[in-house]
Amino acid sequence: MKHQLEKFIPQASVSQVIELLKHDSLLVKIKSERKTRHGDYKALPKGKHQITVNSNLNPYRFLITLIHEIAHFEAYQQYGRFIKPHGIEWKRTFQHLMLPFLNPNIFPNELLPLLAKHFRNPKASSDSDVYLALALKQFDEPNDKTYIFEIPLGSKFKLYNGKVFQMGQKRVKRYECLEVKTGRLFLFNPNAEVELLN
Template identity: 40%
Template sequence: MDKVKILERYMPVEAAPLIGRWIDYFKCEFKISRNRNSKFGDYRPPYDGKGHRISVNFDLNPYAFLVTTVHEFAHLHTWNEHKQKAKPHGTEWKLNFKKMMQPFFDKEVFPPDIKQAITSYLNNPAASSCSDLNLYRSLRKYDVKDESIHVVEKVPMKALFKLKDGRVFRKEEKLRKRYKCVEVSTKRVYLFSPVAEVELVED
């Protein structure tokens, strides 16, 4: 099947032809991956006879899929220009991300709130990567809602929640940007991102 037709299943239709051209131009292996809780996407530079490789999680909403795809292609482009000399989310990468995002802004692919969040992210040198919470929250609004899933910042204080692996935690206080949570079985303390996805447990 034509790669553009496949891409149209996962991202806004009007964005698919350009991403298809990028795959060809950069001679990139582009993989639609299973869900990975730790990341939305991944870029790997040429190594051991293999070319550029990008993977993006299959279960992202179309806007999150496109933002992640552009994010990873910006890593590829930055590697081509600077090899290992550029920081992963440094100035060179941000310039390329901004430049590569522009065609999708011109086509008005994104809703205004996501466009604003991307622009704000790119103008904020303190944001180290696309774990930028403002951008993440904007993208999440377009997810298909699962009523059983909550983010840690919405879980009541002292309430119990569990992860996909079954471990149960009690939410304690907020420490700067993260939440202190105690694993019930071991009493060990962990710090959770406010947007980590969890399931509530009856006390």
């Protein structure tokens, strides 16, 4: 597992991560891209547990996602299976596990203040923290996607699932967009990646 993970996370974090994964009952799998999630955790039969993380994540997002999922496992072990998935027990566990990684040997200096702010009250997904998500995306491989906040008013764009929308006005934090086929309104975070249509 060590050799496999080294390709995906910052080099300076490898030994700490290996230490966190020293559980006979915990299996980590690296998956191809899933559009709806970066990773997941589940309890398996016979006391086994599995974490999956997408292979297409940049090293910093991969590390955050991996620790997020390890926090689910640790919270399950410590507090039992009836806790809320992203409740206070998980938040505290995630904060505790992530703290040793929040240093300039592992993360670029420009990410550290955003990470520090995010981990005061971590969310179910780092994507819901718009500033952190945008900062992390600068380390992704280049692609042909456009952020919602870059789409001109009235322009059409497409999601990964093929649905087409027309760009609307910005509300307080999110953008109101009209699904062309159904006429239904949807709200999008500014950092959602979409395909601009001509």
